[in-house]
Amino acid sequence: MNTIARATVNLVTNHHRDRACMRQRGMGRNRHNRHLTRDTPSTMQKAIKPKQLPLKLRRWGKMEVRTQFAALCFRVRNDNVEICIITSRRTERWILPKGWPMHKQTPAQAAATEAWEEAGLTGKAYDTCLGVYTYQKYRKKQSFPVITLVYPMKITNVHSDWPEAHERRRRWVSPAKAADKINEPELKRIIASFTPALITR
Incomplete structure (x- = not known):
């Protein structure tokens, strides 16, 4: 060889x-x-993002669906996660701060704007969508479905006065209690399974 x-x-x-x-x-x-x-x-286990539930659009067609962005506002106190929920203006049911897309703002930034205007909260919003839920929006005796994307926001300041302070109530509760007070099934799951470890840094 x-x-x-x-x-x-x-x-x-x-x-x-x-x-x-x-x-x-x-x-x-x-x-x-x-x-x-x-x-x-x-x-210490790696956080597992909850499975997204199917969206419920009922009798409406795809072209009638609107989009909003919601802020899942959270803070950590004594190693316990707390979620902020607020009341809606029309029915006073418990919801998350949410609103329509805004010009020259990312979805997370738009959600943060709503957190300030509706709940008096400021902090850091993350560009990590936790999930999507649907609800019915009522306006002028009509209703239409809204698909809402949820973005986490770590709260650093809780203000005593804010634009809609006289129109809504604000409450800090555990994720389990927040989920129990929410009506939408998809949002219930998103909130109940939330942990700060889900946030992409």
């Missing part, structure tokens, strides 16, 4: 040996990771 042929054989042999070693090490790491995952507390 000449020198070139011998070198080629050695190269192929070393390549297969290295790949075998890598597979063995990888299997070892997988077994180790499974052990760590089993023994790691639930608070």
Whole structure:
């Protein structure tokens, strides 16, 4: 066997040996990771985004659907997450701050604007959509479906006076209690399963 042929054989042999070693090490790491995952507390597990529920448009056609952006306003106190809910102006049911798209604002920025105007809250809004829900908007004896995208917002300031302070009530509750007070099934799931770990930094 000449020198070139011998070198080629050695190269192929070393390549297969290295790949075998890598597979063995990888299997070892997988077994180790499974052990760590089993023994790691639930608070350290990677957050899993909740499954989106099907949208309910009822009798309306696709061309009649409108879009809004909502702010899921949260804060952490004594290691407990709190969600801010407010009352709607017409029916006084519990909702999240929400509103229509705004010129030259991202969806998260528009949601943050609504959080200030409707709830008197300011902070950092994240461009991470947590999910989508639908509800019926009533206006001038007519109604139409609205698809609302939910964006998380970490609250840093709670103001005592804001544009709609005399039109709405504001309350801080746990995610479970907030979900219980909300009517929309899709939004209930989004709120109940929310954790700050879902936010993409």
